[in-house]
Amino acid sequence: MKNNFKFVSNKLDIHHSDLKINISTKQSFHWSELVYFVILPMFLSVFLVDRIIAPILCILIFSIYFLIRLPKSVFYYEIEIDLVDKIVFKKNFKGNQLINKRKVIDVISMENFHFKEINRNGKNCYVLIYQISKINEELIMMNSEDYIKFKEILEQYNQ
Numbered sequence: 001m002k003n004n005f006k007f008v009s010n011k012l013d014i015h016h017s018d019l020k021i022n023i024s025t026k027q028s029f030h031w032s033e034l035v036y037f038v039i040l041p042m043f044l045s046v047f048l049v050d051r052i053i054a055p056i057l058c059i060l061i062f063s064i065y066f067l068i069r070l071p072k073s074v075f076y077y078e079i080e081i082d083l084v085d086k087i088v089f090k091k092n093f094k095g096n097q098l099i100n101k102r103k104v105i106d107v108i109s110m111e112n113f114h115f116k117e118i119n120r121n122g123k124n125c126y127v128l129i130y131q132i133s134k135i136n137e138e139l140i141m142m143n144s145e146d147y148i149k150f151k152e153i154l155e156q157y158n159q
Contacts, residue, residue: 020082024077087103090104123143
């Protein structure tokens with residue numbers, strides 16, 4: 001396979017081969033995040049707050065962190081663009097188990113993929129859109145580096 005690569009950013013995981021393109025929103029867990037978001041505030045709170053309140057505050061920070069972070073690594077979805085059969089699927093996962101697989105587009109044309117630029121919290125994001133006449137199917141949101149990589153892949157197939 002001459003076109004085979006994997007690109008991982010903090011938001012998306014793009015895997016490209018000659019047969020298909022997979023875009024996954026799964027965010028893997030990194031142990032270094034515990035240091036930044038749990039252990040570091042724990043040490044700072046010992047010096048800034050009373051030593052009795054600091055452990056309670058740390059347990060609260062730790063539980064809030066896991067309540068927010070755990071669903072992002074367990075529940076995710078994947079866009080699969082089959083380049084051979086020209087079909088786009090959207091798969092929903094819980095852990096590594098497939099919950100739902102939905103055919104989004106029956107027959108694709110690479111010229112119908114477009115990006116819409118939006119501004120969120122002062123940062124530019126891009127929404128991948130598949131346009132059929134007046135119907136737009138919004139597939140996935142990307143940051144700038146994901147947009148550049150995916151646009152390079154689409155340009156290969158538009159030529």
